[in-house]
Every structure is written in C-alpha cells, then in structure tokens.
Amino acid sequence: MGSGDRSKLVKICDQAGRPRGTGFVADERGTVVTAHQAVISPGPLLLHGTDGRTCSVAPDDITALPALGLALLRTGGPDALDAEPLPIAGRDRAEPGGYVDIAAHGRREARVLGTTPATYTAPDGVGHQVPAALELALGTDGRDALRSGGAAIGGPVTDPATGAVLGILTTTLTAPHEAAGLALPITRGTDDTLDALLRRNAAVAPAYGPHLNLAGALQLTATSVASADGPKARTAPVERADVHAELAAFAADTGLVLGLVGAPGTGRTTELAALA
Structure with missing residues (x-):
C-alpha cells in the first residue's frame, strides 16, 4: 500500500494537540521513525495510531539522530498504536523520472528528480551534511502540506509498486539550488541504533521485488x-x-527390465518412444 494509507501512519502532536508531523512504525517493538524536525518541540509528544489509540512519548523515549535528520520514538510495544510496520528499502531504487508516493493530505504522487547534496540544520544551529537527499517535484497540495508545521513532515516516501520506504519528508533541508521538495534517505552503516532497527525491520516487515528482505x-x-x-x-x-x-x-x-544404452544423439529416446 502507498504511504497515504493512514492505517499504517502515526500522527505526531504536541501535548496541546497541535500537529508536529507524521511517522511510521518500523519494527515489532512499535518503534516510530520520523524526521528530527518533528520532535524538537519541548515536552512530551502525543502519538495517534489506528482505532483512536494514543501514546504519550516522553523526551527520554526519543532517540534523536540529528546528524541524519531522523528520530526514533519508543512507544512501549506493538499494541500501543496498533499500526502495521512498513518495510524500509534495503537499497536506493528511486530512479530519476519515476514516481513515488507521499503522505500529504492523503496519498499524493511526486516525481523523482534525482538526488542532491543538502544540509540539515539542527535546532542548535549545527549543520549536518546529507550527501544524497532525494529531490522531488511536488504538486500544490504537497507543497502546502510540507510548509512549516505541516502534518506531512516526517512522513514516509514510498515505492508505489512495493510500498517500501525510500525516505522521510522534511522542510529543513537546504540544497545548493532551489528545490520544491527534499526527503532524507535512511542510510545504513551510519548509526548503530539505526542499523539495529533496520535489521529488525527486515525481519518483520515483508518487502518484495527490488527491495526483497528476509521477511519477504x-x-x-x-x-x-x-x-x-x-x-x-x-x-x-x-x-x-x-x-x-x-x-x-x-x-x-x-x-x-530393458536397458537401452548408447552415446548421446544415437536415437535412444526415439527407440524408447517406439517401444512405449
């Protein structure tokens, strides 16, 4: 299913109910993956899953990965939000000119322009280099959803054919040129905590086709x-x-028992067919 399937997405709000962004469950522990940008507000966060389920996440339950622009949220278990894990792509397969799905006021389609070097500036003012951010061409609705404070921030960019997550939406990336939309890659080998999550994801969230993983x-x-x-x-x-x-x-x-012997090409099969 596409990234706009709300039964698989998690809405992230502050304690006053103001939307901070979106995330998705990635493993059997109920860990939510989102953009670092979505969790920088002070105080606990309130997560909304399926069937009206909610979960409060304290600051100690947030693993911030500002160098990657990502954050991992511990929810206390798979039943906390009752959201099905989404598979994370094992390798980059977003070809320029192709299309991906994004969660922006529902399921939207975006065109892949390619990758570009970008910089994520954390709230402390430190800039972190992102060598290959995913550059997207967005429609008007998609751009509106990604404005500062938009609910689409932190939502997954998915392969429409396989449903595998290719990246994370954000508005805090800057590129050397003007870009309509940029998404953070989920890169292996850059953080031990993230790598452990990706291994769990591959074991519990089936992915197929070019993203085939262990569970698939x-x-x-x-x-x-x-x-x-x-x-x-x-x-x-x-x-x-x-x-x-x-x-x-x-x-x-x-x-x-009849044994028919001979070198290959001498007609053994023909003789056997005649005797059958």
Missing part, C-alpha cells in the same frame, strides 16, 4: 510450499493398479 523471502517461501496459512487439506492419492503391479513385480525380481 520467508513469506514467499511459505507461500510456495502452501503453508503460509497453515496446513491445508490434500487430495487423496489414487492407486493405479497397472503401475502398482509393475512396481511390485520389479521389487519381487520377477519383472523384465
């Missing part, structure tokens, strides 16, 4: 052996009397 491979394997939904009724075997008699005679050493 296990799901496909289970499906291929018809066990994804548990044991199923099997068709009763039908005994073939003539075949059974021939096999029984062979086992009793009373049957005749």
Whole structure:
C-alpha cells in the first residue's frame, strides 16, 4: 500500500494537540521513525495510531539522530498504536523520472528528480551534511502540506509498486539550488541504533521485488510450499493398479527390465518412444 494509507501512519502532536508531523512504525517493538524536525518541540509528544489509540512519548523515549535528520520514538510495544510496520528499502531504487508516493493530505504522487547534496540544520544551529537527499517535484497540495508545521513532515516516501520506504519528508533541508521538495534517505552503516532497527525491520516487515528482505523471502517461501496459512487439506492419492503391479513385480525380481544404452544423439529416446 502507498504511504497515504493512514492505517499504517502515526500522527505526531504536541501535548496541546497541535500537529508536529507524521511517522511510521518500523519494527515489532512499535518503534516510530520520523524526521528530527518533528520532535524538537519541548515536552512530551502525543502519538495517534489506528482505532483512536494514543501514546504519550516522553523526551527520554526519543532517540534523536540529528546528524541524519531522523528520530526514533519508543512507544512501549506493538499494541500501543496498533499500526502495521512498513518495510524500509534495503537499497536506493528511486530512479530519476519515476514516481513515488507521499503522505500529504492523503496519498499524493511526486516525481523523482534525482538526488542532491543538502544540509540539515539542527535546532542548535549545527549543520549536518546529507550527501544524497532525494529531490522531488511536488504538486500544490504537497507543497502546502510540507510548509512549516505541516502534518506531512516526517512522513514516509514510498515505492508505489512495493510500498517500501525510500525516505522521510522534511522542510529543513537546504540544497545548493532551489528545490520544491527534499526527503532524507535512511542510510545504513551510519548509526548503530539505526542499523539495529533496520535489521529488525527486515525481519518483520515483508518487502518484495527490488527491495526483497528476509521477511519477504520467508513469506514467499511459505507461500510456495502452501503453508503460509497453515496446513491445508490434500487430495487423496489414487492407486493405479497397472503401475502398482509393475512396481511390485520389479521389487519381487520377477519383472523384465530393458536397458537401452548408447552415446548421446544415437536415437535412444526415439527407440524408447517406439517401444512405449
């Protein structure tokens, strides 16, 4: 499903109910991934999941990763928000000219322009380099949703074919040129805490196609052996009397066996077909 599937997204608000952004659950622990920009307000945050579920997140439950522009929120378990984990892409596959889905006042489509070096400036004024931010062409609704304080901040950018997360929306990135929309990549090998989350994500959130991960491979394997939904009724075997008699005679050493030998290409298959 696309990133606009609200049953899989988490709304982030301050304690007064003002929207700070959006995030998504990434593992079996209920960890929410969002933009660092969405969690910089002082005090606890209030997360809204599915079926009216809410969860308060204290400052100690927030793992800020300003060097990456990201933040990880501990929610206390998978049932806190009852939101299904989204798979995170194992490698960059957003080709220039292609399209992605974004969560901006519902599901929106954006065109990928490519990647560009950018800078994320944290609230303390320190600038962090982002070597390959995802540059997007957004429509009017998408640009409005990404204005400062917009609910789309921190929302996932997803592959429309596989639903895998390719990046995180933000408005605090600056590029050497004017850009309509920029998204943070989720880069492996840059932070131990993030790497551990990505390993858990690959084990519990199935991804397919170019983003195939461990959970997806296990799901496909289970499906291929018809066990994804548990044991199923099997068709009763039908005994073939003539075949059974021939096999029984062979086992009793009373049957005749014809051995046809010869080099490849000498017509063995043709001769056997004539005798069949």
